[in-house]
Amino acid sequence: xxxxxxxxxxxxxxxxxxxxxxxxxxxxxxxxxxxxxxxxxxxxxxxxxxxxxxxxxxxxxxxxxxxxxxxxxxxxxxxxxxxxxxxxxxxxxxxxxxxxxxxxxxxxxxxxxxxxxxxxxxxxxxxxxxxxxxxxxxxxxxxxxxxxxxxxxxxxxxxxxxxxxxxxxxxxxxxxxxxxxxxxxxxxxxxxxxxxxxxxxxxxxxxxxxxxxxxxxxxxxxxxxxxxxxxxxxxxxxxxxxxxxxxxxxxxxxxxxxxxxxxxxxxxxxxxxxxxxxxxxxxxxxxxxxxxxxxxxxxxxxxxxxxxxxxxxxxxxxxxxxxxxxxxxxxxxxxxxxxxxxxxxxxxxxxxxxxxxxxxxxxxxxxxxxxxxxxxxxxxxxxxxxxxxxxxxxxxxxxxxxxxxxxxxxxxxxxxxxxxxxxxxxxxxxxxxxxxxxxxxxxxxxxxxxxxxxxxxxxxxxxxxxxxxxxxxxxxxxxxxxxxxxxxxxxxxxxxxxxxxxxxxxxxxxxxxxxxxxxxxxxxxxxxxxxxxxxxxxxxxxxxxxxxxxxxxxxxxxxxxxxxxxxxxxxxxxxxxxxxxxxxxxxxxxxxxxxxxxxxxxxxxxxxxxxxxxxxxxxxxxxxxxxxxxxxxxxxxxxxxxxxxxxxxxxxxxxxxxxxxxxxxxxxxxxxxxxxxxxxxxxxxxx
Numbered sequence: 001x002x003x004x005x006x007x008x009x010x011x012x013x014x015x016x017x018x019x020x021x022x023x024x025x026x027x028x029x030x031x032x033x034x035x036x037x038x039x040x041x042x043x044x045x046x047x048x049x050x051x052x053x054x055x056x057x058x059x060x061x062x063x064x065x066x067x068x069x070x071x072x073x074x075x076x077x078x079x080x081x082x083x084x085x086x087x088x089x090x091x092x093x094x095x096x097x098x099x100x101x102x103x104x105x106x107x108x109x110x111x112x113x114x115x116x117x118x119x120x121x122x123x124x125x126x127x128x129x130x131x132x133x134x135x136x137x138x139x140x141x142x143x144x145x146x147x148x149x150x151x152x153x154x155x156x157x158x159x160x161x162x163x164x165x166x167x168x169x170x171x172x173x174x175x176x177x178x179x180x181x182x183x184x185x186x187x188x189x190x191x192x193x194x195x196x197x198x199x200x201x202x203x204x205x206x207x208x209x210x211x212x213x214x215x216x217x218x219x220x221x222x223x224x225x226x227x228x229x230x231x232x233x234x235x236x237x238x239x240x241x242x243x244x245x246x247x248x249x250x251x252x253x254x255x256x257x258x259x260x261x262x263x264x265x266x267x268x269x270x271x272x273x274x275x276x277x278x279x280x281x282x283x284x285x286x287x288x289x290x291x292x293x294x295x296x297x298x299x300x301x302x303x304x305x306x307x308x309x310x311x312x313x314x315x316x317x318x319x320x321x322x323x324x325x326x327x328x329x330x331x332x333x334x335x336x337x338x339x340x341x342x343x344x345x346x347x348x349x350x351x352x353x354x355x356x357x358x359x360x361x362x363x364x365x366x367x368x369x370x371x372x373x374x375x376x377x378x379x380x381x382x383x384x385x386x387x388x389x390x391x392x393x394x395x396x397x398x399x400x401x402x403x404x405x406x407x408x409x410x411x412x413x414x415x416x417x418x419x420x421x422x423x424x425x426x427x428x429x430x431x432x433x434x435x436x437x438x439x440x441x442x443x444x445x446x447x448x449x450x451x452x453x454x455x456x457x458x459x460x461x462x463x464x465x466x467x468x469x470x471x472x473x474x475x476x477x478x479x480x481x482x483x484x485x486x487x488x489x490x491x492x493x494x495x496x497x498x499x500x501x502x503x504x505x506x507x508x509x510x511x512x513x514x515x516x517x518x519x520x521x522x523x524x525x526x527x528x529x530x531x532x533x534x535x536x537x538x539x540x541x542x543x544x545x546x547x548x549x550x551x552x553x554x555x556x557x558x559x560x561x562x563x564x565x566x567x568x569x570x571x572x573x574x575x576x577x578x579x580x581x582x583x584x585x586x587x588x589x590x591x592x593x594x595x596x597x598x599x600x601x602x603x604x605x606x607x608x609x610x611x612x613x614x615x616x617x618x619x620x621x622x623x624x625x626x627x628x629x630x631x632x633x634x635x636x637x638x639x640x641x642x643x644x645x646x647x648x649x650x651x652x653x654x655x656x657x658x659x660x661x662x663x664x665x666x667x668x669x670x671x672x673x674x675x676x677x678x679x680x681x682x683x684x685x686x687x
Contacts (some may be wrong), residue, residue, distance in 0.1 A: 004057055007649065008050035010637035019572065020593045022600070026569065028634040037155060037200075039622055039629070048622070048633060051651040058650055062677050069475050069673035074666065075413035076471035084393050084406045086381070087111055088373040091143060093119075102126070102664030106137060119146060119165050130656035131623075132664070136181040139165070140188035141239075145210065147174075147182040147191050154623040154656065156200065160193055162210055174208050174217070183235045183242050186260040192220065192233055192242055200577035200625040202230040205244045207262050220244060221255060221266055228580035235259065236282035237328050238375045241305075243280060249461060250584040252277045256305075270309040283328035283375070284350065288314075290326045296496045298323040300335070315348075322495040327369065330376035332398065334369055341436050341493050343367045343466075345382065347398055358396050358403070362386050364424045364438060366466030379404065385469040387422035387440035387483075390415065411471060419443055420477060424467070427520030431509070435517045436493055438467035439526070441482035447525030452556070452683050453532045454483045455518055459490035459510040460539035461585060462499035472672050479685055482526050488513035490539075504587050505594075508602060511546045518554055529554045530614075533679040537561035538627055545604025545635065548613055555614040557682040559675050562620055566631040567603040568596075577625050605631070608638045612645035615682040617675060621654045629653055648682065 012027035033041040059066065082096035092111050095104040103122030109115060119139075126132035135149035135158045146165055149158040160178040161170045175195055179202050182193040190209045194202045204222040221244045223229045229251075234243045241256045244266055251274050255266035269280060269287070278291035287308055289301045295317020303311050315323065315335075321344075325336035335346040335355075345358040345367055358380075360367055370381035370393065379395035382403070390409035397404060420442055426434040445451055454476055458465050465485050473483050487493035490502025490510040502510040518532055534555055536544045541563020548558050564570070571589050574580050587595030600606055616639070620632035636651040643649070652674075679685075 003061065005054065007054055007640055008047060009640060010047050010633075012641065019589070020596050022596075024568070024600075024606075026634075028637045029569075031633045031637065032628070032630040036628065037623070037625065047637075048629070048653045048655070051633070051636065052653060052655070055650050055652045058648065059674065059677075062681060065680065066670070066673045066677045069676050070670050072413070072475050073472045073669045073673060076411045076415070076474065077665070077669075078410045078412055081410070084381075086371045086373060087377070088139075089141075089143075091139075093139070097665075098123070102666055103132065104134075108139075117165070120148065120163075125150065126664070135179075138182050138184060138191075140184045141186060142188040145171075145188065147184065147193075149178055149180075149182065154621055154654075156625050157196060160191075162191070172211070174214075175206075180232055181234075183233050183259075185242075185262045186239065190262055192244075192262055194231055194233055199575060201227075201581070202232065205231050205233050218263060220257065220262070221246070226272075226580075227574065228583060230581055236280075238283045238330075241282050245279070247272070247277070248581045248584050250275055250277065252279070254278065254280050256280070256282075256308075267305075267308060269303075270311075279326075281326060281328040283330065288326055288328045288333065290323060292317075292496065296500070297321065298496065300326060300333075322492070324492075325369075327372070329372070329380075332380075334372075334380065336368060338464075338492075338495070341487065345369060347380070356398065356401070358382060359401075360384060362389065364422060364467050365389070366468040381406075385409075385466075387438055387467050387469065388417050388420045390469050390471075409469070409471075415471075415474070422467070425520070425524065427517050427524075429509075429513050429516045431512075433489075433513075435489075435513050435520070436487040437484050437517050437521065438487065439482055439484045439521075440473070440477065442477045442480070445480065445482055449522070449525050449528040449531075451527060451531070452479075452481045452685050453521060453527035454481050454679065455486060455514075455521070455532055455534045456484070456540075457486040457488050457514050457517075457534075457536055457543060458538075458540040459486075459488040459502055459514065459536075459543055461490075462492040462496065464491040464493040472669070472676075475676055476679075479680065481685070482521075484517075484521060484526070486514055486517040488517065503585050505598065507586065507598070511543060511550065511602065514543055515547055515551050515554065518551075530556050531683060533557040533559070533683060535559040535561070535675070537563070539564050541565060541627070541632075542567060542604060546602050546607075548616065549604060549607045549609065552611060552613050557679045558614050558616045559678065560616065560618045560632070562624055562627045563604070563618065563632055563635065564627050565604040565635040568599050568606050570628075570631070571595075571599055576628065605635045605638060608635070608642050610642055610644055613639060613643045613647060613649075615648040615678070617650045617652070617678045619652045619654070619671075622656070650678070 013030050015029040016025045033039045033044050079099040083094045085092040085094040091108045093108045095106050101123050103126050106120040107116050131154045133151040138147040146163045148161050151158045158178045159176050160174040163170050177195050179196050180194045182191045197203045205220045207218045223246050228248045229246045231246045242259050244255045246253050253272035254269040257264045257266050276293045281288045287303045292298045299317040300315035301311035322338040327334040332347040337344045346355050348355045365386040367384045370383045372381050379397045382394045385391040393407040394403045422440040425437045492499040541560040544560040545565040589596035618632045618636050620629045622629050
């Protein structure tokens with residue numbers, strides 16, 4: 001710290017407003033450029049650049065450590081890695097990296113034999129750009145065209161283009177504000193896609209006939225009734241229907257059109273009903289519906305396309321079995337479930353109802369169905385990993401109940417599974433619940449409280465952090481860390497109720513669970529207070545902000561990536577991209593005083609106080625449409641002016657990237673190396 005220049009200071013400028021009889025002071029509100037999503041205000045940019053310069057000043061003396069970490073991580077990644085080819089009709093398709101390349105190339109060849117064809121060259125497309133992301137590559141049924149979705153600035157507004165695969169030329173740009181995955185009509189003559197509006201809300205599904213003028217593009221559905229609903233599209237596994245779904249985090253509504261007549265009037269499945277979710281697939285002349293209308297852990301129902309609102313239960317809801325997904329293949333219903341927090345993949349026979357679980361040997365793991373585009377695959381592609389087992393691709397052959405290994409993640413610099421061990425703990429929460437925690441460490445780690453611990457969590461939107469494998473994580477394990485994932489409420493790790501118990505009025509359970517999990521790990525001897533590094537991003541960054549306020553003495557280092565920390569201000573501003581759609585998750589403080597008071601009680605930015613804080617690394621993205629750049633910027637500014645310690649506080653704003661950080665596999669690794677270097681230096685771990 002003594003070698004660093006003085007940290008930047010953002011000027012405090014009086015700004016206040018009143019809601020529900022309460023005056024809110026916000027002296028850093030000026031950091032929000034009024035021209036957003038364009039950020040051109042010179043004072044704002046000057047502050048962000050000053051923070052980045054301060055970050056670079058910290059980084060300079062640690063350049064060797066960062067480079068060492070980066071080279072370790074890079075050495076564990078196969079430079080010329082490639083995917084297992086996926087069969088879809090007459091073609092096999094796969095991606096591959098060339099040595100040294102940041103981005104993939106996409107190839108195909110005829111299933112019965114023929115030359116490899118390069119169909120999309122990401123390195124060439126990304127050349128000269130600070131950011132590049134291929135969001136979708138959808139090949140037409142006749143194999144002649146591809147619909148590509150590209151984001152070249154991190155704003156998550158994708159350009160949808162139609163490419164002639166024979167020539168490699170783009171025939172037309174359909175939209176510059178697309179999102180999601182486009183779907184082709186059966187005759188390859190048209191494409192259905194989603195667009196976002198000026199507030200980055202996916203608000204309509206459109207149909208474009210290839211080669212037709214732009215003004216002839218037809219809107220199939222536009223959401224006009226609910227500001228918080230987003231529109232998405234999909235295709236049934238049997239390819240007979242195109243689905244148009246609209247909804248928010250708690251309510252859904254689905255329509256469909258025939259894939260061979262996409263300009264037909266969309267058929268409404270069942271009208272939206274607040275709190276009811278459903279998703280649909282089609283096969284054998286039936287609709288297959290996964291819904292939470294009768295049980296919190298969902299049931300499976302069927303219906304006729306001629307009477308789509310009349311649902312008949314196929315699998316009733318269960319307190320123990322959480323139904324998470326269904327795909328209707330020709331021979332089986334493929335069910336993704338979770339039992340006692342553990343992934344289970346089930347194949348169900350249509351005629352008999354007989355179910356077969358795909359077998360996995362480890363006691364704790366992460367598994368899911370992979371890319372299975374065909375209606376009648378010869379085997380089912382499955383992905384698998386655990387905290388100690390590298391990512392493995394299988395083909396499951398139901399006829400002989402056998403998993404065929406197609407690929408095991410290769411670690412060129414070497415990896416010996418026998419040197420590491422993993423545990424799954426159930427640690428007590430303050431209200432009597434038990435919190436699942438997955439832990440991995442190198443054998444020889446002593447549970448005497450002296451070891452460093454890295455603790456990660458998310459805890460929102462029903463998203464469970466899987467206990468999967470990470471090559472980057474090995475750089476911590478090999479330096480004596482234990483690495484833990486806390487499966488806290490707000491995720492759906494133990495069923496959908498686990499999610500419900502961490503949202504809205506129960507949101508504080510998420511924060512308490514994380515703190516209690518940390519204390520439980522201390523009790524188990526994994527660390528002591530002050531020797532725990534913690535990390536979370538986005539809503540997990542909100543978690544980091546809350547626990548830094550409430551229990552700062554527990555943490556030795558905090559990494560908050562693109563953190564949702566200005567919760568009250570954001571939820572009060574319905575013009576922001578995600579706000580209306582987020583009210584079912586957090587509450588609506590505009591109309592609901594109780595929600596206002598609850599959010600105000602935990603919002604990290606609003607609860608910064610004069611106390612000692614642990615060392616903190618905060619990141620953001622200038623073009624981020626999910627968590628706007630000014631949230632981490634305002635939070636860092638307030639922390640600098642309020643905290644009473646001399647600990648390091650760093651703010652890094654990616655000036656050419658969005659919510660996911662820098663694009664390209666090596667640039668992403670460098671950011672992880674920076675984060676790990678921050679942790680190692682702040683915890684004083686031997687490097």
